[in-house]
Amino acid sequence: MSIGNKLYISFAAMLAAIIIIGGYSYLNMKQLQASYDDLIERRAVMLSDLKTVQTQAIQQNNSYRDFLLTGNEEALERMHTSNTAAAEALERILQQSNRTELKDQLNRLLEINSEIRDTGSEILQYSSREQILNEAVEHLFPIARAMSTAADELAADQQAFMDQGVADNKALVAEIVEHLITAVIIAAAAAAAAGYLMARHLSRPLVRLANAAQQIAAGDLRPFDTRVRNKDEIGKLAVAFEQMRSELNQLIHKLNASAEQLSTSSEELTASAGQTADAAQHIAAAVQEVTSSSESQSKGTEECVTAMGEMSAGLQRIAESSSAVADIAADTRNRVDFSYGSLLHTVGRIGDLKDSIQTAADQMEELNTYSIQISDIVRIISDIASQTNLLSLNAAIEAARAGDQGRGFAVVASEVRKLSEMTGQSANQVEALIHEIQQRISGMTQTILASVAASDSSVQAVEEASSAFAVVKSAMTEAVEQIQEVSAASEEVSAGSEQILASVEEVARIALTVSGRTQTIAAGTQEQLASMEETKAAAESLSGLAEELHEEVNRFTIR
Known part of the structure; x- marks a missing residue:
C-alpha cells in the first residue's frame, strides 16, 4: 500500500470519528431543541392562559360585587366579559394539553365558569335587591371562590411541571456535554496513537536510507544494509538506492x-x-x-x-x-x-x-x-x-x-x-x-x-x-x-x-x-x-x- 493511501485511510478514519461525534451532537441538540420548544411554545403559553383564568375569575367576583353594591350595568358587563375571556383561555389550554388529568381539571373549570354565568343570570331574575344579594352570597360567591382556588392549584401544578421540564433539560445538557467530552478525548487519543504509529512506520526506513546516502557521499560504494519491509514508495526508494550504488560502482x-x-x-x-x-x-x-x-x-x-x-x-x-x-x-x-x-x-x-x-x-x-x-x-x-x-x-x-x-x-x-x-x-x-x-x-x-x-x-x-x-x-x-x-x-x-x-x-x-x-x-x-x-x-x-x-x-x- 502506498504512503498516500495510508494517509488517506488515516484521514478517513479521523473524518469518520468527527462525523460520528457531529451526528451524535446533532441528534442530541435536536432533542434538546424540541424540549425547549415545548417549554416555550406550549407550556409557557398554557401557564400564561392559566394566569389569565385566575385573573378573570377574580375579575368576575369583583365585578358582580360592584354590581350588587352600586347597581352599575357596566360592572355586570365586565363580569360577562371576564367570564367569556376565562372560557376562551380554558379552551386554548384544553387544545394544547396532552395529559388526561389536566384535561379533566380544565373541563371542571369550564363547568364552574359556565355555572357562574348561569347562576348570575338566574339571580338577576329576582325582583328584590335583598333577595339577589342573599342568593349571590349563598350560591354565586362560593362558586367563584371555588373556581379561583381551582385555577390557583392548576397554575401551581403547571408551574411545577415547567420547573421539572427545565430541570430535565439541564440534566440532558449535562449528559450531552459529558458524552461529547468523552468522545473527543477518545478521538484525540486514537488520532495521537495513529500519528505515532504512522511516524514510526515512516521514519525508521528513512533513517536507514539517510545513512546510506551519507556513505555514498563519503565515497564508499561498498554494499550496505538497506533492507526495508515497506511495500510503499519508501521500499521503492530503498531498491533505487541499491541500484544507484551498484551503477556508481560499475x-x-x-x-x-x-x-x-x-x-x-x-x-x-x-x-x-x-x-x-x-x-x-x-x-x-x-x-x-x-x-x-x-x-x-x-x-x-x-x-x-x-x-x-x-x-x-x-x-x-x-x-x-x-x-x-x-x-x-x-x-x-x-x-x-x-x-x-x-x-x-x-x-x-x-x-x-x-x-x-x-x-x-x-x-x-x-x-x-x-x-x-x-x-x-x-x-x-x-x-x-x-x-x-x-x-x-x-x-x-x-x-x-x-x-x-x-x-x-x-x-x-x-x-x-x-x-x-x-x-x-x-x-x-x-x-x-x-x-x-x-x-x-x-x-x-x-x-x-x-x-x-x-x-x-x-x-x-x-x-x-x-x-x-x-x-x-x-x-x-x-x-x-x-x-x-x-x-x-x-x-x-x-x-x-x-x-x-x-x-x-x-x-x-x-x-x-x-x-x-x-x-x-x-x-x-x-x-x-x-x-x-x-x-x-x-x-x-x-x-x-x-x-x-x-x-x-x-x-x-x-x-
Missing part, C-alpha cells in the same frame, strides 16, 4: 580503465601532432601564392559590376517613375470622371431648385392676393363696427328720452356699443397684422425673384463648367494611354538591363568565389597549422588530466 570501474587508456592515447597524439604541423607549413606557402592572383581578377570584375549596377538602377528609376506617373494620370482621370458626374448631378439639382423657387414665388404671389382680399374684408368689418357704434349711441339717446320704459333698451344699446367697439379694435389689430404680412410677403417675393435670377446664372455657369470638364476628360484619357505606353517601354528596357547586370554579377560572383575559396584555403591551412600546435598542447594537457582523473577515481572504495 561507473567508477569503467572510469578507471578509461583514464589509463586516455593517458596512453594522449602520448601517441602528441607525437603525431608534431609531424602534421610540419606538413601544414609547406601547404600554407603554396596556397598564399594562388590567393594573390585571385584577388587581382576579383577587383576588375567588381568594377564592371558597379558600372552595370548604376546603369540598371537608373533604368529602374525611370521605369518606376513612368509607372508612378501612369498611376497618377489614371487616378486623375478617375477623379475627373467622378467630378464630371457630380457636376451633371449638380446641374440637375440646380434645375430642381430653380423650379422649387419659382413655385414658391407663385405661391407668395397668391398669398399677397389673399392678404389684400382679407384687408378689404377687415375694412368692411371696421366700417360695420363704426356704423353699429353710431346706431347704439342713437338707440341710447332714444332710450333716455323714453324714460323708464326705455331702460331695458338702453342696456341693450350699451352692450351693442361695447361689442361694436371691441369689434372695431379687433378689426384694427387684424388690419395691422395683415399690413405687416403684406410687407413680409413683398420682401420674400423680391428675395425669391433674386434667387431665381441667381439660379439661372448658376445653371449657365455649371453648364459651361460641364463642357470644360468634358474636354479635360478626353485629354486626360489620351494622356493616360500615352503614359502607359511609355511606362511599358521603360519596363522592357529595365528588364533587359537587369538581365545584363545579372550575367555580369554571376561572373563577379564566380571570381569572388574563387578568390574567397583560395583565401579560405589559406586561412584554413593557417588555422590547421595553429590547430596542430594547439592539438599538441592539448594532448600534453590531456595526459595530465588523465593522471588527475585516475587519482580522483582511486578516492572511491569499491568491491
